[in-house]
Amino acid sequence: MSVTVDRPNGAALTIVSGNGESLRPDPDVPRSKRQVTPVMVAEFLLAATAGVAVALTLRLVLDWGGLLGSLLWAYATFIAVLYTLVRDRESAEVATDRLATTLVWSGGVVVIAALGWMLVFLFVHGVKKLRPGFFTQDLSKVSALDEGGGAKHAIIGTFEQVGLAAAAVVPIGILTAVYLNEIKGRMTKPIRFIVDAMSGLPSIVAGLLVFTVWVNGRGFSGVACSAALFVLMLPTQTRASEEILRTVPDSLREGSLALGAPQWKVITRVVLPTARAGLLTASILAVARAIGETAPAILTAFGSSVTNTNPFHGPQASLPLMVWDLIRQPNQVQIDRAWTALLILVLFVLIAFTLARWVGTRGDKKLGRRR
Amino acid sequence: MIVGTALVFLVNEARPALSSSGIWHFFTSSDWSPGTGQFGVFGVLMGTIILATTALLVGFPLAIAMAIFINEYAPRRVRAVLTSVIDLLAAVPSLLFGMWGLYAFQARLVPVARWMSEHLAAIPFLRVPETTSVLTQSSFVAGVVIGIMVIPIITSVSRDVMAQAPREQCEGALALGGTRWGMIRTVILPFGRSGIIGATLLGFGRALGETITAAILLSVVFKVNWHVLLIGGGSVPALIATKFGEASELERSALVASGLALFILTLGVNLGARRVVERKVPGR
Numbered sequence: 001m002s003v004t005v006d007r008p009n010g011a012a013l014t015i016v017s018g019n020g021e022s023l024r025p026d027p028d029v030p031r032s033k034r035q036v037t038p039v040m041v042a043e044f045l046l047a048a049t050a051g052v053a054v055a056l057t058l059r060l061v062l063d064w065g066g067l068l069g070s071l072l073w074a075y076a077t078f079i080a081v082l083y084t085l086v087r088d089r090e091s092a093e094v095a096t097d098r099l100a101t102t103l104v105w106s107g108g109v110v111v112i113a114a115l116g117w118m119l120v121f122l123f124v125h126g127v128k129k130l131r132p133g134f135f136t137q138d139l140s141k142v143s144a145l146d147e148g149g150g151a152k153h154a155i156i157g158t159f160e161q162v163g164l165a166a167a168a169v170v171p172i173g174i175l176t177a178v179y180l181n182e183i184k185g186r187m188t189k190p191i192r193f194i195v196d197a198m199s200g201l202p203s204i205v206a207g208l209l210v211f212t213v214w215v216n217g218r219g220f221s222g223v224a225c226s227a228a229l230f231v232l233m234l235p236t237q238t239r240a241s242e243e244i245l246r247t248v249p250d251s252l253r254e255g256s257l258a259l260g261a262p263q264w265k266v267i268t269r270v271v272l273p274t275a276r277a278g279l280l281t282a283s284i285l286a287v288a289r290a291i292g293e294t295a296p297a298i299l300t301a302f303g304s305s306v307t308n309t310n311p312f313h314g315p316q317a318s319l320p321l322m323v324w325d326l327i328r329q330p331n332q333v334q335i336d337r338a339w340t341a342l343l344i345l346v347l348f349v350l351i352a353f354t355l356a357r358w359v360g361t362r363g364d365k366k367l368g369r370r371r
Numbered sequence: 372m373i374v375g376t377a378l379v380f381l382v383n384e385a386r387p388a389l390s391s392s393g394i395w396h397f398f399t400s401s402d403w404s405p406g407t408g409q410f411g412v413f414g415v416l417m418g419t420i421i422l423a424t425t426a427l428l429v430g431f432p433l434a435i436a437m438a439i440f441i442n443e444y445a446p447r448r449v450r451a452v453l454t455s456v457i458d459l460l461a462a463v464p465s466l467l468f469g470m471w472g473l474y475a476f477q478a479r480l481v482p483v484a485r486w487m488s489e490h491l492a493a494i495p496f497l498r499v500p501e502t503t504s505v506l507t508q509s510s511f512v513a514g515v516v517i518g519i520m521v522i523p524i525i526t527s528v529s530r531d532v533m534a535q536a537p538r539e540q541c542e543g544a545l546a547l548g549g550t551r552w553g554m555i556r557t558v559i560l561p562f563g564r565s566g567i568i569g570a571t572l573l574g575f576g577r578a579l580g581e582t583i584t585a586a587i588l589l590s591v592v593f594k595v596n597w598h599v600l601l602i603g604g605g606s607v608p609a610l611i612a613t614k615f616g617e618a619s620e621l622e623r624s625a626l627v628a629s630g631l632a633l634f635i636l637t638l639g640v641n642l643g644a645r646r647v648v649e650r651k652v653p654g655r
Contacts, residue, residue: 068479069486097550104444107436108453114519115460118471125474200573200641201634202580204608208630285462292464295582298612323466327587342466349462357455 040098043085051078075106119346126343129336134344139305139322139337151341153307154322158348160311161222161301161318162290165229170283173237174272180238181245182267199235206231207296220302222311225318228296237286244278245271281360288352292345294320319345412629417595418510418605419633422585423578425514425599426521430578431571433518434525441526442533443555461523469587472516477588480515481506484600496597510596510604513588517581521574528573528648532566533559569648576640580633582608607633 055074082102087095137150176195180188210228248271256266272279297303303321308314319341326338441453484506491497506512536559544554560567585591585606591613592603611626 067482069483072483093550093553097552100552100555101444104436104440107433108440108445111433111437111460111519111522112453112456115456115463117475118463118467121471121475122467196645197638197642200576200580200637200644202582202608202637204580204582204611205630205634205637208611208627212627285458288462292462292466294464294466295608295612299615320464320466323470324583327470339470342464342470345464346467349464350459353459353462 039089043082043089047078047082047085050081051075079103122339122343122346125336125339127340129340130343134340138307138317149337151319151322151337151344153305154317154319154341155344156307156309157222157301157311157316157318157321158291158345160309161225161297161316162229162287164223164226164311165233165290166283166287168226169230169233169237169286173234173283173286174241174279176234176238177241177245178267178272181242182263182271195235195238198231199239201232201235203228203232203293203295204299207299210296211299214300220300220315221313222301222308222316222318224300225297225316226311228300229290229293232293232296233286233290236289237282240282240286241279244275244282247278248274277359277362281356284352284356284359288349288356291348291352292320294324297321298324319348412607412625412632414593414595415591415605415607415610415629416632416636418592419579419607421595421597421599422510422514422517422589422604422606423575425510426517426578426581427571427575429515429518430521430525430574431518434522434570434574435529435567437522438526438529438533439555439559442530443551443559457523457526460519465520465581465583466587468516468520469584472512472584472588476516477507477512480512484509484511488600496599505602506600508588508590508602510589510599513585513604513606514599516588517578517584520581520584521577524577525570525574528570529563529567532570532648533563535566536562566648569644569646572640572644572647576637576644579637579640580608581606582612585609586612 051074054077055070058073059070079099079102083095083099086098134150135155136152138153139149139151176191179185180192206228209231210224214224214227252270252274253266256270257263261269297318297320301318301321302315303317303325304315305317308316310316322341323338323345326334326341329335437453437457441450441457445453487497488506540558541554544558545551549557586609589606589609590603591606591610593605595605596603607629611630614622615626
């Protein structure tokens with residue numbers, strides 16, 4: 001997100017916030033110093049003990065709620081007791097401040113814990129059926145009762161569908177961003193409006209769109225899914241690319257123009273190479289999200305249990321589709337397969353993610369920025 | 372251009388179902404019977420809104436807490452890690468959310484729901500008809516999980532907005548002897564208010580369109596179910612996803628029509644949200 005202020009002399013000053021840090025001149029100087037005194041630790045522990053005690057009592061005596069419920073009760077008591085203890089010692093302002101600190105920290109912890117739980121759960125269940133054969137077999141000759149079978153067809157499908165989509169989205173997205181940010185022609189406002197309108201599109205509606213326009217006449221295919229993914233990825237790719245382009249300092253542009261370079265050269269020789277790492281990061285992140293898109297695939301590629309290497313003809317499986325099909329069957333073997341396929345899917349996403357981060361930090365060093 | 376043609380196609384496809392049951396009827400009734408050609412999307416649409424609201428009730432506090440945490444409380448090195456965590460949360464496929472929700476989380480959540488239905492029955496929508504009602508696959512369970520899913524979008528937009536609060540005022544508040552929370556409350560939050568509202572609307576739009584998690588965790592029924600703790604709720608995307616495979620020609624067109632309704636709804640929400648967020652451009 002960036003903020004653009006129009007100066008009275010017609011120039012536009014852009015303030016960029018990548019992760020919130022560049023807007024604050026010096027993130028090293030903390031806004032307020034926090035010292036943890038022994039009294040605070042004592043209060044914390046006392047409140048925590050009270051929380052646990054109350055929860056246990058409620059659980060054993062009144063049989064209220066399960067594990068999650070007990071945790072919630074413990075937390076609520078903890079908060080209340082902590083507040084009272086601090087309030088007793090200091091003013092209400094300070095007590096509220098402590099309360100806020102605790103709440104905010106808890107929020108962060110809860111979110112991280114949930115994510116961790118999900119990943120661990122996935123790993124535990126997905127590993128069960130993970131074996132080399134899973135990558136080389138598909139589901140065409142196995143039934144719900146056999147051992148064996150794998151995700152080869154799905155992996156190929158995902159690669160092809162997402163690959164085709166990315167091959168189209170990345171150039172077009174970057175070009176659009178270049179138009180919006182560098183060229184700023186007359187179509188800027190309408191294009192920006194359309195990009196904004198497209199960006200909240202529910203994935204299922206994108207699938208519906210492609211279905212009604214294409215599949216209904218010609219049948220399911222992998223490339224139809226690519227088209228749906230294209231529609232979904234384009235707004236995010238464009239917007240992210242635009243932000244990256246905005247981080248390229250104007251001085252570079254102005255310097256090149258002052259040296260007499262035409263604008264297209266400024267764009268291709270100066271702006272784009274400087275932004276390359278950021279653009280790459282944005283593209284990889286867009287791909288990472290597209291890998292897991294299930295809803296549009298249901299309506300376009302439809303899925304299958306047979307390997308179909310031709311994305312232009314006939315239904316094709318993909319990792320999300322495979323998981324979707326398998327988990328709705330009541331057979332535990334199928335569900336296990338689904339978990340393993342999901343594990344592979346998430347692994348791909350994580351790999352793409354790490355790749356994006358790595359590319360990003362390398363690029364930042366080149367640009368001389370501190371993250 | 373592309374969007375326009377696609378819309379035309381959609382509307383065209385939707386027309387058979389619409390004409391078969393009448394446009395007004397489509398949007399205000401709740402029956403769904405392929406046999407008689409009557410399709411009413413009101414119940415499912417309301418259900419979708421109820422579901423998204425529940426999601427927001429859970430997701431909003433966590434997301435704001437996360438945003439404030441990252442911006443104000445976290446040590447500098449931890450900040451980058453946390454930003455990655457949020458991005459990761461956004462990139463995780465909804466399939467994982469759905470399956471985790473179904474196999475790991477729901478069992479833990481149902482006792483809480485049961486407690487709420489028994490002890491908080493004074494609040495109307497927390498009631499359930501009988502004490503032995505089934506509480507799985509409810510709007511509540513699905514809502515909580517979807518709530519977690521919308522955290523990233525609310526957090527990142529809120530963070531950007533909150534970071535724009537003028538530093539002099541923040542430091543001024545602290546210099547006058549205020550606490551950290553006091554500074555946040557009096558400076559950062561008022562400045563960020565419209566941005567945070569916009570961020571929440573974006574999250575709402577996201578929750579409205581969430582397909583897979585709803586399809587896995589929710590049992591789609593057609594009547595409006597105000598008892599969020601009770602099994603059964605509505606979700607247009609989940610409806611489309613689950614019924615599409617075996618739908619007849621006419622039913623398919625009805626599904627397209629409901630997708631169209633959803634699209635218009637989310638479009639409105641998202642455009643409104645963007646306008647609210649971008650209004651924070653300072654002209655002061």
